[in-house]
Amino acid sequence: MMHHGRFHRALVKVLSALCAVLFAALVLDVLWGVFTRQVLNDQPAWTDELARFLLVWLALLGGVLAYADDRHLGVDVLVSRLDPAAQRIALLVSHLGVFGFSLAVLVAGGVELFVSRWEAGQMMSALDIRKAWFYLVLPLAGSLITLMAGGKVIRSLKSFGERGEAR
Template identity: 30%
Template sequence: MEKSKNIIDRILEYLTSSLLGIMVIVALWQVCSRYVLDAPSTFSEEALRYLLIWVSILGGALAYGKKKHMAILILTNKLPDALSRRLQIIVDMIVTLFAIIVMFIGGYRAVLLAFNQASPAMEFLNVGYVYMVLPLTSVFIFFYAIYNIYHSVIRGKQYVVEKDHIIEQKESGREHTSWN
């Protein structure tokens, strides 16, 4: 299971960084065509919007998988380890349901509804391909949620958000945790 997670991590890292690189190139083209050539590009703004959707959603799955997503730890930090682990299992089960019901089923329906619709500025692109990111990403999120549940139940490891993303400060005599 660890090997599968590493492969999925690498796939998502490659996809998101590649799409981000394409975004930079398209944005540079948009600026050059507008200010240097004085002939604004007709497709670049829409392409950037669609690429941003893909990068954001795939990046969210990657952040969830690497446990680098935003989390509110006030409750879990105050609970005993066993109870905290149970709470995290419940949260991961809810994430699993969300990935299946909303992202996969809802995303699949959105793809079907939008598949006959052409993109306004990029007529060659079917809008269904833009929505395809939802069911695709749901598979990754589903895997990560099952992976987290497996580690909590079978291996007895507690879910932990990586400490290097948290700043702990003392404020008026009590501990305060915030994100860096």
């Protein structure tokens, strides 16, 4: 089994590269859409649909990256005033909440949404692909966040035997 540190770094590296590609594709798509609308006066319908697709995938996979490196939005005004033991408990509760939410909503709900859209045969009108592909990012991102949250829960539990703050 791969050491957590190496796995984490490899996952972040792959996700960073994927997000960079998605972002570049999004920028090119939007620029092409603006050019064809403003200059050629004939914007292809697929540019808007592709931009939505790429933006949703970029946002969710970017959220995975943010959580992986503890860069997600957080309000620590109250937690920072707690003693170190209470901070470790708050951190553990936070990671458990993320674990539960990502597993129940993103993974379970995302799989259900993906399967139902696949079975319904719904298509994205301009891109002419199954709409299920649009929703696949939910269980994908949810699985990655669940995996990371599980690791953070384990590290938080181990920190109770250590002194100082846990991360």
